[in-house]
Amino acid sequence: MSGSANHPPLLREDGQRLDGRSLEDLRPISIEARVLNDADGSSLVIWGKNKILCGVYGPRECIPRHDESPYRAVLRCRYNMAPFCSLEEHGRSGPSRRSQELSKVITECFENVVIAESYPKSAIDVYIDVLQSDGGTRCASATAVSVALADAGIPMKDMVAAVAVGKVEGKLALDLSKEEDNWGESDNPIAIASRNGEILLYQMDGQLTRDEIDQAMSMAKIGAQKVHQLQVDALRRVYDGASDKRRVPLELQPGEVRQA
């Protein structure tokens, strides 16, 4: 299905991608922590044309009560796309099969790292809102959730960084954009625990050979390390200045987009 009558070619003649990146490049990524005053933790991730806002509340009372556990806090991530987030109908008709799936996979990814046993009978709510989407929102969302949870001070064994690896025009490429995702041959979102490199999420769309999967994994690990560094920088920046950002009247600086 590579470069055919159905879609424009996804690689330029010089071998670069349509947006000028090489196959191993990430899109420009900017991560900002503590962007909401009334959430316990929050983050804003601008990843290429994706814009993801994430707020964490809790541990707090678990409502409905039948969801609670006497052994641990329940973690509930809710992924939602804004009606205006893309040209497609994503998000326009409320909760969908797709948003349920993403909420589920992101929740399960973070259940591995959050130390929920410290807060029995409570709930940790994570709200992920996609303000603008351009392919790779689940990876950007997982990245945003990790920063927001850390910002809230929720105990975690690890940070999580996620990035997709896919196949376009027969070649493996890191961090697919929307066109590459839609028209490429394969899309593999991968979330990696930053401390020990454990794989917390691996979904596969399309097909890869075993060798390609090995290669994709090593590309994802390198990409995830870069994303992790941006996450750490974002968290440190909160305490860089003389005062912590949430405690002073907030003026959101769009800021320069930090190149990965």
Next chain:
Amino acid sequence: MSKIVVPGEMVADKPQRMAYTFSDGQKTYAVALSLLGDDGKLVPLEGPYEPLVEDIVVGYVTDIRFTGYSLSLGTPFSGFLSSRDTRATLSLGSIVQARIINVDEVRSIDLADARPLPGGSLEKISPVKVPRLIGKRNSMINLISQMTGCQLVVGRNGYVYVSGMGNHSLALKAIRMVEAQAHTTGLTDRVAALLNEERAKAGQPPMQMPREA
């Protein structure tokens, strides 16, 4: 120099039992965003309140029952003050200081030694910043209350009662400043400077900062 560490970052290269860390059997890692001091200890920068027996907390009444009162403490569940453990008569919304006498395995909190705190307001700060607001030997609380004339009661859970008498808005300003700059050094001096500056604006004489012993 202390350093900011993120969850999963190594803080010791051998297994150690330490607050806000976990060990995989070989090394020790931070579990929360914290400051790693030169002594190797971690001071969390953010996080929920962990109730402990003997903590003095501040809360407000959310429910009155025959057996006692429910107090909101900013925790996932309210604290319970039994009628047997208090002689005070409280009404809905009353601000109360109390001592935690029991915390069970699901973090239900039992309270005693209630002291109603009438006629003031309740402020919320991050529970991990409470030690900063108290200061060494109460230095920060003493400073703020002496210079503003407000009485302050700081609960370990991050709820702060500020009495209605005195310069209430200035006390709040100082509390917010402490919270926002809790991770910096020389804070007591800067708070004193802020308070004196505001006093000067109001035409009051500057006050000497209470000396730390």
